[in-house]
Amino acid sequence: MATTDLRPRTLISPAQLNRPRGRFLYWTVLALVLAVFTLVFLGPLYWMITGGLKTTHEIIQSPPTLYPHHPRPAEYGKAWSDLGLGRLLINTLYYAFGALAFQLVLDVSAAFALSKLRPVLGKAVLGMMLATLMIPATVLVVPQYLTVLDVPLIHRNLLNSPWAIWLPSVTNAFNIFLLKRFFDSIPRELLEAAEIDGAGPLRTLWAVILPISRPILGVVSIFAVVNVWKDFLWPMLTEPDPGKRTLGVGIYALSTGVTENEVIAALAIASVPTVVIFLFFQRNIMAGLSAGSLKG
Amino acid sequence: MTTPAASRSVPHGPALPPAGHGTRAPGELAPGAGRRDRGALRRSIRRNLTAYAFLVGALLCFALFSWFPMVREVILAFQRTHRGTTTWAGWHNLRQITADPAFWQAWRNTAQFTGYALVLGFAVPFVVAVVLNELRHFQGYLRILVYLPVMLPPVASVLLFKYFYDPGYGLFNEILHALHLPTSQWLQSTHTAMLSVVIASTWMNMGGATLIYLAALQGIPGELYEAVELDGAGLLRRVWHVTIPQTRLVLSLLLLMQIISTMQVFTEPYLLTGGAGPQGSTTTVVYLIYQYAFNFDNYGAAAALGLVLLIVLAVFSGIYVRLNRETGE
Numbered sequence: 166m167a168t169t170d171l172r173p174r175t176l177i178s179p180a181q182l183n184r185p186r187g188r189f190l191y192w193t194v195l196a197l198v199l200a201v202f203t204l205v206f207l208g209p210l211y212w213m214i215t216g217g218l219k220t221t222h223e224i225i226q227s228p229p230t231l232y233p234h235h236p237r238p239a240e241y242g243k244a245w246s247d248l249g250l251g252r253l254l255i256n257t258l259y260y261a262f263g264a265l266a267f268q269l270v271l272d273v274s275a276a277f278a279l280s281k282l283r284p285v286l287g288k289a290v291l292g293m294m295l296a297t298l299m300i301p302a303t304v305l306v307v308p309q310y311l312t313v314l315d316v317p318l319i320h321r322n323l324l325n326s327p328w329a330i331w332l333p334s335v336t337n338a339f340n341i342f343l344l345k346r347f348f349d350s351i352p353r354e355l356l357e358a359a360e361i362d363g364a365g366p367l368r369t370l371w372a373v374i375l376p377i378s379r380p381i382l383g384v385v386s387i388f389a390v391v392n393v394w395k396d397f398l399w400p401m402l403t404e405p406d407p408g409k410r411t412l413g414v415g416i417y418a419l420s421t422g423v424t425e426n427e428v429i430a431a432l433a434i435a436s437v438p439t440v441v442i443f444l445f446f447q448r449n450i451m452a453g454l455s456a457g458s459l460k461g
Numbered sequence: 462m463t464t465p466a467a468s469r470s471v472p473h474g475p476a477l478p479p480a481g482h483g484t485r486a487p488g489e490l491a492p493g494a495g496r497r498d499r500g501a502l503r504r505s506i507r508r509n510l511t512a513y514a515f516l517v518g519a520l521l522c523f524a525l526f527s528w529f530p531m532v533r534e535v536i537l538a539f540q541r542t543h544r545g546t547t548t549w550a551g552w553h554n555l556r557q558i559t560a561d562p563a564f565w566q567a568w569r570n571t572a573q574f575t576g577y578a579l580v581l582g583f584a585v586p587f588v589v590a591v592v593l594n595e596l597r598h599f600q601g602y603l604r605i606l607v608y609l610p611v612m613l614p615p616v617a618s619v620l621l622f623k624y625f626y627d628p629g630y631g632l633f634n635e636i637l638h639a640l641h642l643p644t645s646q647w648l649q650s651t652h653t654a655m656l657s658v659v660i661a662s663t664w665m666n667m668g669g670a671t672l673i674y675l676a677a678l679q680g681i682p683g684e685l686y687e688a689v690e691l692d693g694a695g696l697l698r699r700v701w702h703v704t705i706p707q708t709r710l711v712l713s714l715l716l717l718m719q720i721i722s723t724m725q726v727f728t729e730p731y732l733l734t735g736g737a738g739p740q741g742s743t744t745t746v747v748y749l750i751y752q753y754a755f756n757f758d759n760y761g762a763a764a765a766l767g768l769v770l771l772i773v774l775a776v777f778s779g780i781y782v783r784l785n786r787e788t789g790e
Contacts, residue, residue, distance in 0.1 A: 174683025176699055177595055178690060195596055198603065205664075206606040209621050212632065216624075225630040228639065275519035284512030290520070297527045299778045303725040303747045304767040307754045308530035308537060317529060335522035366511050395614050397728045402755070413616035417732060420620060429624070432617040443612040447605055450612075451672060 210436075217241055217430030224426045244430035247423050252408065253415040254434075260400070260411060261393040263327055264334035268389045269382070271335045276344035277370050281356065291345070294338040306398065309333065313403050329403035330393065340385050343453075347381040348374060384453030387446050394439050534771070537764035554765035558753075564766070566741055567749040570655060571724055574745060577659040578723040583716055586667045590674030591704060604675070608668035615665060619732040622661040623648070626733075648734050651742040658743055662729045670715055677711040678704070710784065717781040721774055727751065746770050 181187045216224055217240055218233040245251065279287050313323045323329040351374060359369045375382070393400075393411075400411040410418065412435040420428045443450060513520075541550035558564050593603055610618055625632040626647035634644040647657045685703045694702060705712070730736055730743040736751070737744045746766065754763035 173679070174686055175594055175678070175681075176591065176686060176696070176704060178686070194592070195598055198592060198596065199599060202603055202606050206609055209618075209625070209664075210609070213617070213621055227630050227635060229630070229632060229635055271518035271522065274515040278512040278515035282508060282512035282515065284509045284516070287512070290516065293528065294519075294523060297523070297531075299775075299782070300527075300531060301721065301725050301771065301774050303727060303750070304771045304774075305527070305530045305534060307750065307760055307763045307767060308533040309526055310754070311533065311537075311760065312525055312530055316525065332522050333526040335519055336527045338527075341519070366515070391612065397615055397732075398751075413614045417616050417620070425624065428620065432620055436613050436617045439612045439614060440609070443609065444605070447608075451604070451608070 213429055213433050213436070217244065217426060217433045219426050221424045221426055224429070240426050241430045241434065244423070244427040245434065247427055248416060248419050248431050250412070250415075250431060250434055253410055253412045256404070256409060256415075257394060257411045257413075260327055260330045260404075261390045263331045264393045265386055265389040267331045267335050268337060268340060268385065272337060272340045272385070273344055273375075273382070274370070276341045276348055277366075277374060279341070280345045280348035281369075281374075282366060291341075294336075294341055296338075297336065298338050303398075306402070310402055323403070325404055325406045325409045330400060333399070334389065334393065337389075340389075343381060343385065344378075347378055351377065380449070380452075383446070383449045387442060387450055388453065391439055391442065534764050534767055537760055538768045539761075539765075541761045550761060554761040555769075558762050558766050558769075563741065563744060563749055567744045567746045570742065570744055571726070571746045573655055574659060574726055574730075575720055575723045577656055578662065578726075579716070579719065581659055581663045582667060582670070582723070583719055585663060586670035587674055587712070589667070590671050590678055591700065593671070594675055594678040604672065607671045610665050611668040613665070615728050616732060618665045619661060619729055622657075622664070623733055626657055626661075649739055651739045654734060654738045654742045658726075658730050658733050658738075661733060662723075662726065665729070670719070673711065673715060674708065677708045681707045710787065714781065714784055717777050717784065721777050721781070724770070724774060724777075 177187075182191055215233050218236040218238060219230070219240075220233075220235060220237060223230055223234065278284065279291050313329045315321075316323060323332075355373055355377075356369055359373045364372065395413075396411075397413050397417075401414045401417075404410055404414070407415070407418070416428065416431045416435060420431075538554055539550055539552075540547050541553060589607065593600070593607075596603065628634060628644070628646050628649055631647070633647065637644045645653055648654050681703065685707065686699060689699055689702050725747050726745050727747040730738065730745055730748060731751075734743045736748045747770070750763045750766050750770070753759045753766060
């Protein structure tokens with residue numbers, strides 16, 4: 166119970182907790198919370214993973230079975246080939262990591278310029294970027310879609326092209342804001358030292374700023390990938406070709422044509438990457454969440 | 462905003478200006494600086510060119526996919542395209558959408574969704590955060606659990622709930638049945654369809670709000686609790702007099718954020734009920750925009766409805782910005 170003493174005082178006083186009645190209540194509540202939370206939040210995932218192992222008949226059986234009585238891992242393979250998950254997975258990875266690369270290069274250099282090079286009208290540019298946060302994303306879907314159909318000036322149609330996902334992903338004002346705020350906190354002595362050594366801005370960015378910005382770059386990268394993975398409406402509109410679909414859109418589009426256990430197996434497969442990312446990077450993700458959540 | 466222009470592009474080789482001027486920002490040069498002026502000007506131009514070279518990629522993306530669409534949204538709302546020719550339509554689009562009975566239904570549904578989402582999606586995470594903040598064990602595990610659904614692709618969570626909601630063999634009715642409780646038609650009844658959408662949506666999204674509340678709760682000084690405890694305040698009064706006032710700003714910010722995001726709901730009803738639901742009972746404003754634009758090819762009506770939504774949300778955004786400023790420095 167060493168941790169108890171280090172914690173700041175909260176709603177219930179330590180004295181109250183240490184009384185026998187308090188202790189009993191505490192452990193009861195803890196057990197209850199653990200049970201309910203596990204059931205509510207892991208239960209559906211358990212059902213999804215085991216559902217993919219059940220037979221077509223077993224999955225709609227009443228009452229439902231708690232575990233697959235005749236586990237059939239082959240259902241996962243069947244879902245993989247019937248729904249063409251390989252193709253969808255490659256597409257989604259391609260979109261997600263392309264978006265990540267675009268955001269890292271363009272948003273980082275934009276934030277660097279706004280924070281350290283400070284050009285004329287820099288503040289106005291930043292203001293206009295941040296203003297986009299106030300515009301509800303769904304309102305802009307129609308005009309953005311029209312931009313994709315016929316990009317102004319170059320008159321290219323980006324429909325079914327990965328650019329339709331990559332380029333809009335750069336307009337993440339929140340990323341630029343987070344990055345700029347981090348760059349602002351880098352002491353100027355460091356940059357002056359680099360300058361005296363004869364480093365140009367690009368070298369300064371690469372050799373001085375980026376190495377110390379790893380934590381914030383990590384947060385930005387994780388959310389860049391996760392955002393593409395979770396997006397639905399935009400990829401549904403801009404990548405309608407069956408060969409170009411993302412995992413989410415593809416599974417949804419084909420979900421009515423295959424058996425239920427196959428769909429569930431496919432959903433489980435589609436969920437694995439983000440869940441793995443989360444379990445690996447949960448510290449960064451939660452830190453990033455509290456870093457930016459309230460200062461939009 | 463304390464960092465001065467620190468890293469400027471310094472020309473290499475002989476063009477290097479005399480040391481001592483390097484620390485001066487170009488705009489600060491005194492009028493009588495004489496021959497130094499030209500060097501400073503040249504450096505200033507160079508610095509700006511470099512800066513915009515770094516900015517140009519992001520600027521182009523913003524121009525194409527944010528700024529121009531914003532302007533175009535307004536233009537589209539007052540235009541109509543008929544057989545390939547686009548003309549100014551004045552208020553025609555707006556009159557057209559308000560004459561559509563679906564307009565009022567969509568707003569009613571959206572308001573209903575937002576209302577339910579506030580009761581569930583706003584209160585539940587707060588209560589969960591207060592409880593989690595008291596627990597001294599399994600903290601990491603519980604936090605991961607609550608946030609896990611946020612990381613799932615919405616298609617996975619939503620389709621999963623769709624199976625749970627099935628009135629025939631769905632898990633929810635099986636559980637209710639086993640407990641000898643009345644079962645429900647869930648998504649297939651006009652009465653419960655929207656509520657079902659909100660329950661799924663709360664499960665999917667509550668993790669973020671919960672973690673933000675937890676962070677806010679941890680900032681409450683313990684002495685405050687001790688002080689009211691001396692006054693003999695019980696548990697509920699402590700929550701009422703300390704916890705809620707101390708987190709008031711975070712609570713109201715999240716409330717507004719939630720209003721703004723739930724009023725734009727699309728994916729959940731679209732995937733759960735196909736968008737409209739039984740007798741249009743889950744048609745939301747954004748789904749109606751989607752229908753106008755992508756089912757009826759009526760971009761003018763879609764843009765006009767988008768503009769109405771924008772104005773409504775702008776009111777909430779305005780309040781949000783004001784509150785946010787209050788929390789800030």
